[in-house]
Amino acid sequence: DVKVTQSSRYLVKRTGEKVFLECVQDMDHENMFWYRQDPGLGLRLIYFSYDVKMKEKGDIPEGYSVSREKKERFSLILESASTNQTSMYLCASRGTVYEQYFGPGTRLTVT
Amino acid sequence: EDQVTQSPEALRLQEGESSSLNCSYTVSGLRGLFWYRQDPGKGPEFLFTLYSAGEEKEKERLKATLTKKESFLHITAPKPEDSATYLCAVQGISSGSARQLTFGSGTQLTVLP
Numbered sequence: 001d002v003k004v005t006q007s008s009r010y011l012v013k014r015t016g017e018k019v020f021l022e023c024v025q026d027m028d029h030e031n032m033f034w035y036r037q038d039p040g041l042g043l044r045l046i047y048f049s050y051d052v053k054m055k056e057k058g059d060i061p062e063g064y065s066v067s068r069e070k071k072e073r074f075s076l077i078l079e080s081a082s083t084n085q086t087s088m089y090l091c092a093s094r095g096t097v098y099e100q101y102f103g104p105g106t107r108l109t110v111t
Numbered sequence: 112e113d114q115v116t117q118s119p120e121a122l123r124l125q126e127g128e129s130s131s132l133n134c135s136y137t138v139s140g141l142r143g144l145f146w147y148r149q150d151p152g153k154g155p156e157f158l159f160t161l162y163s164a165g166e167e168k169e170k171e172r173l174k175a176t177l178t179k180k181e182s183f184l185h186i187t188a189p190k191p192e193d194s195a196t197y198l199c200a201v202q203g204i205s206s207g208s209a210r211q212l213t214f215g216s217g218t219q220l221t222v223l224p
Contacts, residue, residue: 004154043155043198043214058211090154098143098202100212102154 002027004093004103012109019078021106023091029101031094032074034058034066036087037105043090049074081110113138113203117215124189124222132184132218134199142202144182145212146175149196158197189222196220 007022025032033048035058045058047066055066063085067075074093078085086109092100114137124130136144143162147155159168161177168175172193174185184197196219200212 040216042216045211048211088152092154097160098212099145099157099160101157102147105152105154107152 002029002093002101004091004101006089006091006103006106008106009104010107010109012111013078013081014111015082017081017110019081019108019110021076021078021089021091021108023074023076023093023103024072025074025093025101026072027093027095027101028071029093029095030071031100032068033092033094033100034064034074034076035090035092036060037090038087046076081108083110086110113201113213115199115201115213115215117197117199117218119218120216121219122221124186124220126190126222126224127188129185129187129189131186132197132220134182134184134215135180136182136199136201137180138201138203138213140204142204144177145200145202146173146182146184147198147200149198149217151196155198186220189220191222191224194220194222 004025034046035043037043049055049068065077089106091103094100116135118133146158149155159175164179166177172187176183196217198217199215
């Protein structure tokens with residue numbers, strides 16, 4: 001079974017803080033993704049990575065950066081958290097077939 | 112640009128009352144159509160991949176079918192534990208990058224005992 005884990009289920013941060021969300025997959029997948037999910041807006045792609053140290057912007061990259069130093073680990077960084085970044089953050093990974101496997105999500109609240 | 116539209120937005124069924132969820136899609140060339148189940152506060156759980164028109168997949172009370180324009184998720188004799196949001200997504204040949212999925216907004220299913 002594919003397993004994708006995320007570092008925290010719930011996180012509360014203050015405006016202006018630097019926030020790190022970490023994702024780890026155990027299936028040697030090349031592709032990893034970060035999404036945010038908001039009511040009424042659905043799943044929106046922030047960034048994805050198709051190899052170590054390689055990344056591409058998704059649909060809403062502003063205010064975020066990513067890091068992929070090892071194949072199994074993909075980090076999402078909020079450089080200076082803002083209240084409009086309060087959301088559910090979902091990590092996913094994908095191997096040679098097209099379906100993506102998701103982690104449990106991190107509910108981030110920025111106050 | 113790939114597009115996915117799911118209907119209805121919400122569906123309430125009595126236990127045992129079979130029904131179908133719809134996913135209409137527009138893609139330049141379909142690599143795959145995916146169904147996911149999402150429980151509140153959790154990540155989506157992968158259910159099925161369909162690759163070509165006429166294909167069908169089954170899992171317990173769920174059956175997914177695919178035509179050239181839409182997919183249906185049929186739920187036979189549902190139980191309360193089938194209550195969840197069901198998401199549909201497509202991978203198109205030219206969807207920005209070969210690695211991106213386009214998701215629909217989901218159908219929230221509630222099965223009443």
